[in-house]
Amino acid sequence: MSKTILLIEDNPDDELLTLRTLKRSNIANEVIVARDGAEALEYLFGEGVRVRPELVLLDLKLPRIDGLEVLRRLRADRRTHLLPVVILTSSREQQDIVDGYDLGANSYIRKPVDFDQFSEAVRQLGLYWLVLNEVP
Amino acid sequence: MAVAYAVLAGALFLTGVAWYYVSQNARTQEQSRFDEAAQRTLQAVDRRMNTYVDAMFGTRGLFAASRSVERGEFRAYVRSLDLRRRYPGIQALGYARRVPAGGLEAHVESVREEGYEGYEVRPGGRGESFPLVYVEPEDAANRSMFLGRNMYAAGVHRAAMDRARDVNLPRASGKVAPGGPAGGPGFMIYLPVYRNGAPVSTVPERREALQGYVVAVFRARELLEDIFIQQGDPSVDFKVYDGAEFGEEYLLYDRGSTAGADGTGPAPLFSQTSTLQVGGRLWILRFSTLPGFGTSPQENLPRLVLYSGLALSLVLFGLTAMLARSRTQAERARSELEEANRELESFSYTVSHDLRAPLRSINGFSSILQEDYAGRLDEEGRDYLRRVSAASQNMGRLIDALLDFSRLRNRKLRTERVDLSGIARSIADELARRRPERRVEFAIQPGVTARGDPDLLRVALENLLGNAFKFTGKQERARIEFGVEDAGGAPIYFVRDNGPGFDMAYADKLFGAFQRLHKTDEFEGTGIGLATVRRIVERHGGEIRGVGAVGRGAAFYFTLDLDREKPSRRKQRFPRWFRRSGS
Incomplete structure (x- = not known):
C-alpha cells in the first residue's frame, strides 16, 4: 500500500514514539x-508538487498556528475539507474535545501516558483510517 | 452609586411634589378661611348699616305721625331706641330743621324760648340753613358739639343733604371728624323729612316739601370695632375707606392700627378688596392677613412634609449607597473569584497537557529500552526500568485524578432522581469482573434513590465501593454493604466493609487530598479518592463521616441534601447516636 500520513507534532519525543509505532x-x-501549524x-x-496525505494526525498545542486553527483552515479549503x-x-x-469535533475533526484521541496503550492507540x-476506512 | 443618586433625586422630586401639593392644599384652605372671614365681616357691616338706616326711617316715621314733633317727643322716642346698647356706633341722632333764608332770627328766638339761652346757629348765614335743633342723647358733649350746628354750610354735608332730599333716601356724608371725647373719624347719614301730605314724587316737589333731616352721627371706630369683635378674625386686618380711593384722608377705620400692626411687617399672605354701598356712598373694605394668620396645623403640614420627606430621602440615599457599595464589593469579589477560577482552569490545562508529555517520554523510552535493549541489561537493570515505567504510569493516574478533583468545584450540577442502588450494583459487577479470583459478597439494599447529579454520584460510589473492595483484598470472606438508614427524616447512606478498618484517631485525615492511612505498598491508590467523595457530597449539601476500628472494618456515612446546600446547621444533621459513636 502507498499510504502517507501527515504528523503534526511539536514534541520530538512524541514524534519519535509515534514514528516508531507506525513503523x-x-x-x-x-x-x-x-513541527508546527505553519x-x-x-x-x-x-x-x-507534494504527496497528498491520506491521514492527518494533529496535536492541538502547537507553536505559531495552533491545532484548532490548522483544522479550521483544512476544513475551509476545497482540497482538504x-x-x-x-x-x-x-x-x-x-x-478542546467539543471545539475539535465542531471544527470537523474525524476523531479525538488522548495520548495515554502508558507507552503500550499509546502504541496500541496509534496502531x-x-x-482504521488507512486500511478500513474508505475515502472518496 | 449612580443608583443611589437616582434614588436621591427621585425621592427629592417626590418630596417636592408632595410639599407643593400639601402647601397648595393648605394655602387653598387658608385662602378660603380668609375669604370666609372677609365675607362674614362685609355682610355684618352691610347688615348693621341697614339696621341703623331702619332706625332712621323709624325716626322719620315719628315726624310723619304728628303735625309737629316737639323736643320732648323726639327725646322720648330716641330714648326708647336705646342707642347705646342697641345701636353702638351712633354717637347722636338728631333733627336738622329747614330754616328758610331770613328766618334764622325767628328760629333762634323760638329755640331760646325752649330754655336754651345760649342757642345759636353756627355758622349762620343769609341763605337757607339746616341747624340741628334736636340732638339725642343730649349730653353735654353732644349739646356743645351739635346743637345749633348748621351742617348745610359745609360742602361735604351739603352734597349728601341735597342728594338725600332729591332722591328721598338716606345719604351718607364723606369722612368727617365729628369731634367729641372719643374723637376719630366718622360720617353722618341724612334722611329727608317732608311736609306731611305734600306730594314728593318729583324732585321739585321734594325740594318744595322739604322740612328737615333726620341726622345720624356715626363714629367709625365704635361702629366697626363692635362688628369686628363679634364677627372678625383677629389675625385679619381690616381697613374701611370712604369713597372710591385709598388714602389716609379717606380712611374711616383701620383695624390694624388698633391691633398694633404698623404696616412695616412682611407682605400679607392674602388680601382682598370689597366695596359696599352705605347711604349711597361707596365704601372700600380692604382685608389683609396679619403675620399671626395661618398658625393653624394646616399651615405647619407642608413644612412637616418637606422636612420628613428630606429626611426620608437622605435615609433612602444612605441605604441605597450602602447597598450599592456592598454590591460593588460583592461584584468585585465575584469577578476576582471568576478570575481565580479562570487561572485555575488554565493551570489545569497546562498540567493536563504539559506535565503528561514528559511522563509519556519517560514511560515510552523506558518501555523501548525494555523492548530493544533487554538483552544488554541484567535482571537488576530490567527491574529498575520496570520501576521507572510503573512510576510514570502512576504519576499519570495521579495527574488525572487531581484534575478531576479540581474540576469538581466548578462543575455545574445536573439534578435528577438517581437510582443509587442501580449504580452501586453496576459498580460491584464491574469490580467483580475485574478481579474474578476474589470472593466478595456485595449486600446492596434495593430501591435506594437520591436527588443529585448522576455522574458525580457514580464517581462518589465508585470511590467508596472501590476503596471497600481494595481494602478487603486480604479478607477470606469479604463483605461490602451499601444501603440507607432513616434517621428521623434525613436519610443517611452508607458503605460498609469488613476490611482492616482504621484508627479513629486519624479519622479527620481520611478526607484530605493525598492523605493516606495505609502504606503505599499495602494498598495502591492516588490518595485523592475520599477527598473527591467529600467534595461531591458537599456539592450536594451533604456531609460524610468515616467510622472504623482497627481490624473491625470501616463504614462511611453520608447525607445528600440539595435543598440545604448552605453549610450552616450541617453538624446537626447527623443524629446524636451517630455523632457520639463517630467521635
Whole structure:
C-alpha cells in the first residue's frame, strides 16, 4: 500500500514514539512530519508538487498556528475539507474535545501516558483510517 | 452609586411634589378661611348699616305721625331706641330743621324760648340753613358739639343733604371728624323729612316739601370695632375707606392700627378688596392677613412634609449607597473569584497537557529500552526500568485524578432522581469482573434513590465501593454493604466493609487530598479518592463521616441534601447516636 500520513507534532519525543509505532505496525510507508501549524499549512497548500496525505494526525498545542486553527483552515479549503483528521493530544479538556469535533475533526484521541496503550492507540487508528476506512 | 443618586433625586422630586401639593392644599384652605372671614365681616357691616338706616326711617316715621314733633317727643322716642346698647356706633341722632333764608332770627328766638339761652346757629348765614335743633342723647358733649350746628354750610354735608332730599333716601356724608371725647373719624347719614301730605314724587316737589333731616352721627371706630369683635378674625386686618380711593384722608377705620400692626411687617399672605354701598356712598373694605394668620396645623403640614420627606430621602440615599457599595464589593469579589477560577482552569490545562508529555517520554523510552535493549541489561537493570515505567504510569493516574478533583468545584450540577442502588450494583459487577479470583459478597439494599447529579454520584460510589473492595483484598470472606438508614427524616447512606478498618484517631485525615492511612505498598491508590467523595457530597449539601476500628472494618456515612446546600446547621444533621459513636 502507498499510504502517507501527515504528523503534526511539536514534541520530538512524541514524534519519535509515534514514528516508531507506525513503523512497527507497518501501516504507512511514508510519514511526513510538520513541527508546527505553519509548517503543516505550508506543506499542504504551499508551492510545488507534494504527496497528498491520506491521514492527518494533529496535536492541538502547537507553536505559531495552533491545532484548532490548522483544522479550521483544512476544513475551509476545497482540497482538504474531506481529509481525515485525527486529533492526537495530551489534553482531555471538554472544551478542546467539543471545539475539535465542531471544527470537523474525524476523531479525538488522548495520548495515554502508558507507552503500550499509546502504541496500541496509534496502531489501531492507523489501521482504521488507512486500511478500513474508505475515502472518496 | 449612580443608583443611589437616582434614588436621591427621585425621592427629592417626590418630596417636592408632595410639599407643593400639601402647601397648595393648605394655602387653598387658608385662602378660603380668609375669604370666609372677609365675607362674614362685609355682610355684618352691610347688615348693621341697614339696621341703623331702619332706625332712621323709624325716626322719620315719628315726624310723619304728628303735625309737629316737639323736643320732648323726639327725646322720648330716641330714648326708647336705646342707642347705646342697641345701636353702638351712633354717637347722636338728631333733627336738622329747614330754616328758610331770613328766618334764622325767628328760629333762634323760638329755640331760646325752649330754655336754651345760649342757642345759636353756627355758622349762620343769609341763605337757607339746616341747624340741628334736636340732638339725642343730649349730653353735654353732644349739646356743645351739635346743637345749633348748621351742617348745610359745609360742602361735604351739603352734597349728601341735597342728594338725600332729591332722591328721598338716606345719604351718607364723606369722612368727617365729628369731634367729641372719643374723637376719630366718622360720617353722618341724612334722611329727608317732608311736609306731611305734600306730594314728593318729583324732585321739585321734594325740594318744595322739604322740612328737615333726620341726622345720624356715626363714629367709625365704635361702629366697626363692635362688628369686628363679634364677627372678625383677629389675625385679619381690616381697613374701611370712604369713597372710591385709598388714602389716609379717606380712611374711616383701620383695624390694624388698633391691633398694633404698623404696616412695616412682611407682605400679607392674602388680601382682598370689597366695596359696599352705605347711604349711597361707596365704601372700600380692604382685608389683609396679619403675620399671626395661618398658625393653624394646616399651615405647619407642608413644612412637616418637606422636612420628613428630606429626611426620608437622605435615609433612602444612605441605604441605597450602602447597598450599592456592598454590591460593588460583592461584584468585585465575584469577578476576582471568576478570575481565580479562570487561572485555575488554565493551570489545569497546562498540567493536563504539559506535565503528561514528559511522563509519556519517560514511560515510552523506558518501555523501548525494555523492548530493544533487554538483552544488554541484567535482571537488576530490567527491574529498575520496570520501576521507572510503573512510576510514570502512576504519576499519570495521579495527574488525572487531581484534575478531576479540581474540576469538581466548578462543575455545574445536573439534578435528577438517581437510582443509587442501580449504580452501586453496576459498580460491584464491574469490580467483580475485574478481579474474578476474589470472593466478595456485595449486600446492596434495593430501591435506594437520591436527588443529585448522576455522574458525580457514580464517581462518589465508585470511590467508596472501590476503596471497600481494595481494602478487603486480604479478607477470606469479604463483605461490602451499601444501603440507607432513616434517621428521623434525613436519610443517611452508607458503605460498609469488613476490611482492616482504621484508627479513629486519624479519622479527620481520611478526607484530605493525598492523605493516606495505609502504606503505599499495602494498598495502591492516588490518595485523592475520599477527598473527591467529600467534595461531591458537599456539592450536594451533604456531609460524610468515616467510622472504623482497627481490624473491625470501616463504614462511611453520608447525607445528600440539595435543598440545604448552605453549610450552616450541617453538624446537626447527623443524629446524636451517630455523632457520639463517630467521635
